[in-house]
Amino acid sequence: MKQAYVGVAILFLVGLLTSGMFLLLSHLASAYRPTKVKAMPYESGINPLGDTRERYSVKFYIVAMLFIVFDIETIFFIPWAVIFRDLGLFGLIEMFIFIFVLGVGLAYAWKKGALEWD
Amino acid sequence: MIADFFFVLFAVMAIGGAISMVLARNPVASLLYLVVAFFALSGTFVLLDAHFIAAVNLIVYAGAIMVLFLFVIMLLNLGRSEKVDLRGPLNRIVAITVAGAFFALLFVALSAGSQTEMAGGMGQATVDAMLQSRGAVGVVADPMFRSYLVPFEITSLLLLAAIVGAIVLARRRAP
């Protein structure tokens, strides 16, 4: 069982080496002529205006929190999907209750306008 | 032998990641160290034959909760080194007491039972046979949807409360 992860370990190593190699290669081969203007953040050619770290919409924050909830819901779906044919009607009903409760949650979020983007 | 090597590797990664997370001045660096620690924990779970937990740890903690943390760090305009917020002798005493109590608890829990007892007395052969017959997910799914039905259903209520809480908190300051 565990020996299957040998492949994962090797692949991770290969992946990291590839990324590192790309960085190193371009670091060694590329030209460097930094100027003050070149190092400015790109803002369509004009001098940067104001600070970048503006506060942004709380929407993104809500989306991330809703994502956690529904991600966990999905995690529960997966083991259930694997064995639900063994569980029979019992398994069907217990998952329906679960989905219903979270459906109420989604409906609440929808009703409260948490899913609106404008 | 090889398993021992990987256990030490993951243990060093997890503890190193956790310590670096506490010590890092930049919150984003802290967060990345924590992700490293989660990776190492997933590796440890695999070594314990808890394949499903390893995957869930990666998906939920590294992939979802840490993303929220990242959003929060960006939302609060952090990202530059912050001052230490643990000041004054009283705070330090409280912190040391809490940490000491935690370690004492850990010590008691670990010395109470040997490792085999904690694993339910199952040997490696039994675990392998179970994994082979039911699959890594099936092994977890069976007790989850039969013996632990009530906790499972309560989880849905917990998640519902989380949705409501998130929206109420986020909406409060909006006009």
Next chain:
Amino acid sequence: MEAISGTAFVVATIVKTLVFFVILLLGVALTTYMERKVAGFMQDRSGPNRVGPLGILQVMADGLKFILKEEVTPEAAHKRFFLLAPVLALFPATVLFGVIPLGSPLPTPWGRVDMIVADVPIGFLYVLGIASLAVYGVVMAGWSSNSKYSFLGGLRGSAQMISYEIGLAMSLVPVLMLAGNVEMPVLVSMQQSFAAGPGTYGVWFIFPLLLSGFFFLVSGLAETNRVPFDLPEAEAEIVGGYHTEYSSMKFGMFFLGEYFHLITTGALISVFFLGGWDIPFWRGDNIRVLADGTVIGDPAWWKTLLTMGAFTVKTTLLVVFFMFIRWTIPRFRYDQLMDLGWKVFLPALMLYIMLTAVAVFVLDRAQIVGPAFAGALFGLNLLLMLIFLYLLDRGRLVRGATAKTRAATATEGD
């Protein structure tokens, strides 16, 4: 035939990993060329045709250019994270393919070698776990650049990716219901038919789970940040999005990561819905390894080559299909994109999972198996697909700009 074990297993895994990785890297290079050729074809022009025969060496020229161009690091950037972001973007994309079965088992003198880098017991969950890490590259690039366009792109990208990750995972739940397992090779063999062993369906999952395939395809497109979901890098609005400030190979790594993702998404759709490496209408390639190590079927090296060829053809066709989409469909607006994810896909998928569960339960109770089972599910899916598309098309759920304006003016006019 016994599976390869011991030192030979480790050697075989290293060889496999390197060979597949190099093939994938070449595939990515060719895909970038193909994208430009397909774009040329769609827009009635030639595409690259100067460097080498038919412009095929354009790939080399591009690669050289990436490496030789000047690396610019913006003054305001967080240097460490700025350097780390491309790695965080490329790394998950390169390791995602590790659990995809690429062909039938290969018999060697040392034992049977499965054509998969890592046949981990959590199979599908590995894909989810690694795919969920891809968001770090986008956020980190957007944040560390310290430029407004990058920041906006990073925000948009991360919100979009996490929204569609739910769709990606949930659309696979019906597949897992039918397969009863999360291991990728099992998912493939469930779509083939065998003379012996536990029952399988013998039909590609795209037929009994048509709607599931549709959801997965769209969510997969959104996860790869491609048109019509390329808002994180919408050039007309936010320049280059999260990689605005990146140049040289650092940009190249984002670029390569996107194509790695593209190919992997195509490969995943093939595995989940198009039978993986299965060659249709031929039973000779149907080889399956049961959990206890019994092999059903007759492995041979030429079958491995043929099945890998079949897998490549399926994946390539899907990638070309993605390219056709890119040059056909205009970009979504951001609110439409989020609406589609949260207000359409999420409830629809929850409903669809329940309906599929009921259907499977009823069919099991009626003791319908084999082709009749798949046929009944196909009929149901066709019906649901029609209803779903009808509802979408009425402009009720995802409204176009005109419909929205019309609704707004209608309320104002009262």
